[in-house]
Amino acid sequence: MKTAGLFIIITIFLTAFTPASIGAGAHASAKNILDRIDDLYRGKSSHAKMSMKVVTSHYTREMIMEEWTRGKDFSLVRILSPRKDRGTATLKAGKDIWNYLPKIKRVIKIPSSMMSRSWMGSHFTNDDLVKESRMADDYNYSITFEGKRNGKDIIELTLDPKPDAAVVWGKVVIVVDKKDMLPVFARYLDEDMKLARTMYFSNVKILGKRKIPSTMKVVPADKPNEYTEFSVLNIDFDVNLDRNFFSIRNLKK
Amino acid sequence: MLTLRIAWRNLWRNNRRTAITFAALSLNTAVLIASFALMLGMLDDLVRNATDLVVGQVQVHHPKYRSERSIYDTVIKPGDILQAAASAGIAASPRAYGFGLVSHGKNSAGARFCGVFPEKEKKTVELYKHLLAGNYLPDKPGKKLVLGRKLAKTLEVKVGDEIIVVVQAADGSMGNDIYHVAGILKSMGEGIDRTLAMVHYKDMEDLFALNGTFHEIVLNSSGKMPEDKVAAAILPSAKGNEVMTWRQLMPPLNDMLNAMNGMLILFGAIFFLAAGLGVMNTMLMSTFERIREFGLLKAIGATPWRIIKEVSAEALLLGVASTLAGGAIGTFLAWYFQYHPIDLTGFAPDGISAMGVAMNPEWRATLSPETVWMPIVVMWIISLLAVLWPAVRAARLDPVKALVQV
Numbered sequence: 253m254k255t256a257g258l259f260i261i262i263t264i265f266l267t268a269f270t271p272a273s274i275g276a277g278a279h280a281s282a283k284n285i286l287d288r289i290d291d292l293y294r295g296k297s298s299h300a301k302m303s304m305k306v307v308t309s310h311y312t313r314e315m316i317m318e319e320w321t322r323g324k325d326f327s328l329v330r331i332l333s334p335r336k337d338r339g340t341a342t343l344k345a346g347k348d349i350w351n352y353l354p355k356i357k358r359v360i361k362i363p364s365s366m367m368s369r370s371w372m373g374s375h376f377t378n379d380d381l382v383k384e385s386r387m388a389d390d391y392n393y394s395i396t397f398e399g400k401r402n403g404k405d406i407i408e409l410t411l412d413p414k415p416d417a418a419v420v421w422g423k424v425v426i427v428v429d430k431k432d433m434l435p436v437f438a439r440y441l442d443e444d445m446k447l448a449r450t451m452y453f454s455n456v457k458i459l460g461k462r463k464i465p466s467t468m469k470v471v472p473a474d475k476p477n478e479y480t481e482f483s484v485l486n487i488d489f490d491v492n493l494d495r496n497f498f499s500i501r502n503l504k505k
Numbered sequence: 506m507l508t509l510r511i512a513w514r515n516l517w518r519n520n521r522r523t524a525i526t527f528a529a530l531s532l533n534t535a536v537l538i539a540s541f542a543l544m545l546g547m548l549d550d551l552v553r554n555a556t557d558l559v560v561g562q563v564q565v566h567h568p569k570y571r572s573e574r575s576i577y578d579t580v581i582k583p584g585d586i587l588q589a590a591a592s593a594g595i596a597a598s599p600r601a602y603g604f605g606l607v608s609h610g611k612n613s614a615g616a617r618f619c620g621v622f623p624e625k626e627k628k629t630v631e632l633y634k635h636l637l638a639g640n641y642l643p644d645k646p647g648k649k650l651v652l653g654r655k656l657a658k659t660l661e662v663k664v665g666d667e668i669i670v671v672v673q674a675a676d677g678s679m680g681n682d683i684y685h686v687a688g689i690l691k692s693m694g695e696g697i698d699r700t701l702a703m704v705h706y707k708d709m710e711d712l713f714a715l716n717g718t719f720h721e722i723v724l725n726s727s728g729k730m731p732e733d734k735v736a737a738a739i740l741p742s743a744k745g746n747e748v749m750t751w752r753q754l755m756p757p758l759n760d761m762l763n764a765m766n767g768m769l770i771l772f773g774a775i776f777f778l779a780a781g782l783g784v785m786n787t788m789l790m791s792t793f794e795r796i797r798e799f800g801l802l803k804a805i806g807a808t809p810w811r812i813i814k815e816v817s818a819e820a821l822l823l824g825v826a827s828t829l830a831g832g833a834i835g836t837f838l839a840w841y842f843q844y845h846p847i848d849l850t851g852f853a854p855d856g857i858s859a860m861g862v863a864m865n866p867e868w869r870a871t872l873s874p875e876t877v878w879m880p881i882v883v884m885w886i887i888s889l890l891a892v893l894w895p896a897v898r899a900a901r902l903d904p905v906k907a908l909v910q911v
Contacts, residue, residue: 306677308677310577310675310676310677311675311676311677313676313677313678336678337678337679340679351671351679353669353671353679353681355681355682356669356681356682356683358669358681358683360606360608360613360669360671361608361611361613362606363606363608363613363614363615365614365615366606366613366615369604369673370673372677372679373673373674373676373677373678373679
């Protein structure tokens with residue numbers, strides 16, 4: 253979550269914030285909130301269909317994609333539309349990412365030199381996909397605000413990386429709606445304590461029998477007019493997905 | 506006229522002395538001309554390599570392009586610039602750049618793609634001549650690549666191999682395709698060796714969704730005009746763009762060339778000095794030898810002025826004759842080295858490159874008017890000085906003393 257890994261974010265925001273998992277109580281401690289986010293998301297699997305809209309000053313791009321995840325280590329995304337990109341797929345297994353390119357029928361492993369490049373033209377990099385950490389372990393955290401802000405009952409959590417933690421952010425601030433314990437937004441600050449990106453959660457819906465914010469929008473701080481927005485169209489949790497599903501062979505299908 | 510006739514006779518009176526002086530003067534003139542031309546050739550070569558290889562004399566970019574390297578910072582109205590260049594007789598090559606991934610088998614690497622129109626590029630710069638293997642890009646698009654040497658090594662590819670390219674296109678999509686290696690470049694400096702992947706612009710346009718845009722226009726008059734003239738010629742058409750000469754584009758190289766220039770001038774001066782001293786020595790000896798003769802002349806009534814006049818006439822005659830001969834030999838040598846360069850490949854079989862500039866392993870002379878007239882004039886001055894000093898001394902000498910001088 254702190255690294256805003258795309259799959260992690262998606263997975264978190266698909267699986268973590270459910271009324272059932274976090275008792276919507278005022279007494280939930282910071283550790284409880286963070287641990288439950290991490291714990292709930294681990295070991296789960298999902299199958300979802302979602303849309304991604306990327307708006308930059310140079311282009312706007314909308315894609316529909318299908319995603320399968322298993323735990324934090326495995327995920328597979330396949331693009332359904334637009335036609336030009338249909339069949340393009342990304343497999344993440346641990347720290348590695350492969351792309352399948354249907355036009356040339358080839359699988360490519362992303363080399364380390366390309367990890368900092370954009371994923372599918374979005375505001376996420378390949379690195380965002382693989383770098384992950386455990387919030388309660390890698391960060392020192394505290395509740396920095398609890399109460400009404402803009403007429404909304406919220407809890408604000410501030411996370412500072414532990415000195416030896418291998419995380420990219422200098423600080424993370426997460427604001428959770430106290431009513432349903434769903435995140436409202438999260439701010440990611442870089443090592444110089446400058447805002448790098450903000451993630452907004454909205455459009456809470458019941459999908460896959462869970463109440464989740466179905467839309468997530470990432471705005472890079474240096475380009476406030478640009479964003480990447482994910483919307484969940486439909487989703488199933490705890491689907492039966494074998495480890496072998498996340499294979500290069502399956503990537504090519 | 507009488508003076509000249511007497512001088513002429515005098516020269517023939519001592520054949521041996523005249524021949525030695527003549528040989529010294531003409532040989533030194535010839536050597537000076539040839540080495541001067543070779544030094545100029547080396548300097549010219551350095552500048553030409555700096556400009557003719559990749560960079561050109563002048564480049565045009567979007568003002569933000571060089572700092573941001575963004576695919577969206579494209580040259581404004583490239584058509585106007587190309588037209589202005591064409592009407593000024595300057596070769597111009599538009600280029601597009603983009604980053605992407607190239608991979609072959611299990612190997613992959615990041616690459617900087619450079620899209621060019623091969624026929625224009627070949628008229629502008631000479632990179633196409635520096636291939637280690639294979640051929641340059643064909644004039645028609647065909648998904649071919651010319652790779653930097655180290656990039657090809659990283660990928661373990663040879664000419665004809667398939668390369669998968671995946672790039673971030675300008676419309677946000679993931680451009681991908683299969684290319685084939687057409688050629689591999691010689692060592693051209695780190696930047697090119699490690700990352701350059703040249704492709705046909707039309708292929709690049711598809712791959713990167715460029716829509717007819719360029720990131721750079723390279724201009725090169727190939728020695729017809731200096732870089733600032735080239736820049737001036739296209740400046741009115743390049744409004745809103747950044748126009749820079751190679752000296753501004755590559756300041757360290759410019760500094761290096763300036764230092765080299767200074768060094769060569771210093772060497773040149775030493776050469777002139779050495780040759781001049783050699784000639785002076787010969788002339789001095791042959792004139793001092795004749796001090797007794799001058800004393801005698803004075804004793805029988807010659808005025809000091811007459812002695813100086815005669816000796817100067819002799820020196821002038823000898824100087825003109827020998828520098829003409831030496832000039833002819835030297836000009837021939839310089840001309841010869843201009844068309845038959847000295848081959849240095851034995852010293853550096855892989856080619857010499859420094860700071861992204863490949864040095865030509867062929868050392869070529871540059872024959873220009875100043876390489877001929879400067880050594881000749883210098884020789885005249887030296888020979889005149891060399892005779893005047895002893896002649897003046899002899900002229901002012903007491904005849905009796907001159908007669909008994911050894």
